[in-house]
Amino acid sequence: MTEPTPDPLEVLRERLVAPGEVLTGTVAGFDGGDVLVLLDGDAPGLPSGRVPGHELTWRRVQHPSDVLAVGQRLRAEVTMRDGRGGGTLLSGRATEDEALYRFLRGVGRGDVVAGTVSSVHPFGVFVRLDGEPAHPVYEGTGFVNVPELSWSRFDDPADVVAPGQRIAARVLVADTRRGQVALSLKALQEDPWDALALGVGDVVAGPVTRIVPFGVFVRVEAFAEGLVHSDELGGRSVEEGQELRVRVLEVDRARRRLRLGLAR
Structure with a gap:
């Protein structure tokens, strides 16, 4: 008996990739502000990749066609499977800056890193980590949310740290999509x-x-x-x-x- 020809989309779904994996493909078109991508291995004419507009680039653009053209090659990081159609959601900006991407992938949860406070805000603190490349948007790759600054009570993050101050912190997570390393100062302090x-x-x-x-x-x-x-x-x-x-x-x-x- 002859085996039935498998549905190309079903084959694609069976070879689903994990979040964080980097895939390559070709821009197949646009759907509003999203980019449709024919991933390497897709059946011809059946693009399974999608880059949402906000995940495309660190640059400010009106439409993805301002920076991409149909037929152009694209490299992006998998974020999740698209529940609407079984495709793959991707982040272009995660891999857009190669130096930043390599730096972030080299930082692990639990690592202790050092850096210099670049700016202090009511919502948190930006830190330039030792060895980091220039960030395309932020004032530093490292960021400390207010609750992670100290065990002690304080009214203003400026009461805890100041621009130019050298700090050591523990890595909570390195996020390529956000282009940031979430840090904790209090993780290196004794829990009172x-x-x-x-x-x-x-x-x-x-x-x-x-x-x-x-x-x-x-x-x-x-x-x-x-x-x-x-x-x-x-x-x-x-x-x-x-x-x-x-x-x-x-x-x-x-x-x-x-x-x-x-x-x-």
């Missing part, structure tokens, strides 16, 4: 919760840091605040900055939370 000496029943004093509909937060350590629930306040009126004597009712080290009550 491990040494928290407070226990249930202890009485301490601290300032009110926040007032919320369900209670108030009181700072009891430089790195730790606890919630005094409104039920515990008994109708008492308090203001931010006011010093309160509180009793520790619960210590949740895993979630880094304290439940407090007013000390009588």
